[in-house]
Amino acid sequence: MRLTPTDPAAGSSTDQSADSPAPLRAVLWDMDGTLVDTEPYWITAERELVERFGGEWTHEQAMRLVGQALPTSARFLQEGGVQMEIREIIDTLTGRVVEQLGASVPWRPGAREMLAALAEAGVSCALVTMSEAPMAHRIVDHLPEGTFSAVVTGDTVAKGKPDPEPYLRGIELLAGILEGLEPSECLAVEDSTPGATSANAAGLATVVVPNALAVPVHLGIEHWETLAGRTPLDLASALRTSRDSVLAGGRA
Numbered sequence: 001m002r003l004t005p006t007d008p009a010a011g012s013s014t015d016q017s018a019d020s021p022a023p024l025r026a027v028l029w030d031m032d033g034t035l036v037d038t039e040p041y042w043i044t045a046e047r048e049l050v051e052r053f054g055g056e057w058t059h060e061q062a063m064r065l066v067g068q069a070l071p072t073s074a075r076f077l078q079e080g081g082v083q084m085e086i087r088e089i090i091d092t093l094t095g096r097v098v099e100q101l102g103a104s105v106p107w108r109p110g111a112r113e114m115l116a117a118l119a120e121a122g123v124s125c126a127l128v129t130m131s132e133a134p135m136a137h138r139i140v141d142h143l144p145e146g147t148f149s150a151v152v153t154g155d156t157v158a159k160g161k162p163d164p165e166p167y168l169r170g171i172e173l174l175a176g177i178l179e180g181l182e183p184s185e186c187l188a189v190e191d192s193t194p195g196a197t198s199a200n201a202a203g204l205a206t207v208v209v210p211n212a213l214a215v216p217v218h219l220g221i222e223h224w225e226t227l228a229g230r231t232p233l234d235l236a237s238a239l240r241t242s243r244d245s246v247l248a249g250g251r252a
Contacts, residue, residue, distance in 0.1 A: 003123050003236050024123055024236040025178055025185040028170045028204065029148075030067075031129035033191040033211040035115075036139055037106040038097060039066060045096035046077060049089070055081035066212045067192025069130045069160020070094075094135050105142045108211070110227030114235075115147055121232045124178055126150040126170040128188075128199075130160045149177050162194040167202035187239050189227075196220060205242030207235065221245065 003024040032038045043062040050057040057080060065073045074089035082089060118125055127148045129136050132155040140148060150173035152166050159165045167188060175181040188199035191211040196219035199206045208220030209227055217223060221242040224230065 003121050003232055023185050024187060024232070024239050025181055026124045026126065026149075026174045026187075027118060027235060028126045028128050028167060028174075028186060028188045028199070029115075030188075030190045030192070030195045031127055031136060031139060032131055033066065033108075034189055034195075034209060035108055035111045035127075037108055037211065038101070039212045041097045041100040042093065044100065045093045046073075048096065049077060049082055049084075049092060050080045053081045053083055063213055067130070067161060067190075067194035069163075069194075070132065070154050072160065090132065094132055097131075098135055098138055101138060105139055108209070108227060110230055112143070114227050114230060114232070115143065118232050118235075119144070119147060123232055124149040124174055126152065126174050128152045128166050128170045130154040130166070150174055161192075162197035162201070164198055164201035164203075167199050167204055171202065171204075184243065185239075187235055187242075189235075190220075191215070193219065205239055207238050 029035055032042065042065070046062055046065065047057040061076070061080065065076055070090045070093070071086055073093070074086040077089055078086070084092070115125060125148050127136060127140065127150070129152070131153060133153045136151060136153045140151065150170060152170045152173065154160050157165045157169055171181070171183055171186060174186070183203040186204055188204040188206040189209065190196040190199055190206055191209055192213065193215050196206050196208050196215055200219055205221045206219065208215045208223045210223065215223070222238045
């Protein structure tokens, strides 16, 4: 299905007047910080690990890892004094975050509502996260079956965000489901600079919903304070804005 800014299935919006609306066929989602507020869990896991080796983990150090690929984060932790191999660090951090999740998930405001509305509108979704499969599927299992048509995790790509590979892989998987899918019919939703950089480099218009840190304005076609109160129509309108900007010679 192609969702356009004038499609009544999308819900209400404050902007329905523009001509030649851009179709929205798929949305590619970041997970940590965008769909779920797990960043505090990761920071706790990092701090505990560094302190185990007699070090100190500052807030500033933790903020450097927001949105980064897990091997990159592991190397930072090694520099912070963690005397473990990268694979062991990743497994330890992931296990501790999953443990903290317990039986509930700290959803970001409006995230589940937007996913449900996109499903109702017939817009496909992909999850593109640098968390590895055990962590990602722990989150996905709390959602209705079929919420995501494709899942890309950090352990399925050679290069993580900010490299474009994760989002290119997400587009490839969706294109295997949606005949004739073009990147111009897709939108990414991100909360971090590495994530938005990855999505942009893959040719995707990106809506940025910052969480832990501010994101440079040029990395998002729109910046929203929250997903709460937003509808698929708002995403379709953002995609149209991106298309219009490209036609006018502006940013992609």
